[in-house]
């Protein structure tokens with residue numbers, strides 16, 4: 001399908017489909033939300049496929065946008081001056097329901113060796129809800145969602161057991177009871193049942209109005225909302241996570257290359273083209289501050305088991321939580337920026353499927369690996385890659401990426417972990433160790449990719 005983009009005054013664009021000029025005519029504004037709404041209206045009115053791609057010259061680079069209707073999650077924050085106690089009470093009850101559900105499942109599993117069927121868990125919790133007045137503050141669909149999560153937890157547990165039998169190093173346990181204050185969220189499964197957006201940055205949750213910071217500029221009132229999760233964080237702030245079908249914008253850039261990446265402890269990333277990316281070690285930077293706050297916390301009353309939390313203790317706890325959240329947010333921000341930059345430059349990214357858990361078990365590496373948070377980065381990279389139409393290829397843990405010579409292919413079996421430079425026994429090729437690994441990862445990744453595409457009919 002051919003679409004043409006025409007530039008209009010005031011920074012607006014319009015998209016025209018030349019085959020059916022009368023059927024699709026969309027005015028785009030630079031604001032993403034408006035674009036999204038405009039596309040939605042056009043595609044639903046004309047029954048066109050919801051994906052629209054067009055090219056636009058931007059300086060030297062040719063950029064291709066892709067608009068596509070798909071499920072996505074939008075997040076907004078509730079204003080602090082609203083009645084959070086109303087929500088907190090209900091989230092606490094969700095915690096109690098979770099615990100009850102876990103206990104039921106565990107008993108059943110102990111007695112029969114099987115997991116309970118979905119309908120049975122639903123009806124057992126439903127029955128309990130009938131007889132517990134406080135539980136009735138929570139919607140029955142919310143209770144069902146908690147049951148769904150417990151069942152999903154059991155499914156993961158069984159998959160992990162299977163993987164463990166195959167030799168993977170994993171820690172696995174079924175969903176467990178937790179402290180009520182550890183319960184973070186409450187989910188509504190259906191729009192209109194328990195929540196709806198009433199416009200002007202207002203949302204009604206269980207009959208009570210709340211206001212939120214409308215970072216999407218009115219989009220929430222237009223998109224097709226599926227579910228909503230009310231979630232509190234360690235600072236007592238409350239966020240809404242709304243899943244909906246919306247038109248999202250992806251970016252595709254011309255002239256991109258393929259790359260292999262090696263994660264390291266000394267350097268965060270080494271790319272096969274020689275680029276080295278160091279990671280700021282946030283945790284280390286704030287270590288003194290964390291220690292200071294921890295000392296403060298331990299001087300307050302309430303830390304010992306059985307002791308009641310004093311106000312000073314609560315305050316110190318909040319300060320510590322705020323700092324941890326700050327570190328986590330900074331790291332996440334950096335990860336997103338890096339992932340975006342990489343996807344702009346490369347159409348294929350090959351990485352090693354690292355067994356982070358196994359690495360973390362290694363005593364001396366523990367904190368540093370946690371600080372670098374490879375696993376979190378890979379997750380972010382994959383989500384960004386999808387937007388940019390970048391392929392991420394994961395290579396098995398058993399591929400000897402650092403032992404193989406990238407020049408002649410000889411495998412050096414007894415490589416010393418400490419050696420920063422790779423010297424080939426056979427051909428004498430000398431290269432930086434991480435760079436050598438990155439080149440091997442790229443080669444292996446491209447091979448896997450070719451194998452995959454060759455197997456599939458075109």
Ligand SMILES: [Zn+2]
Pocket residue numbers: 405406407408409410424425426427428429
């Ligand atoms: Zn060699």
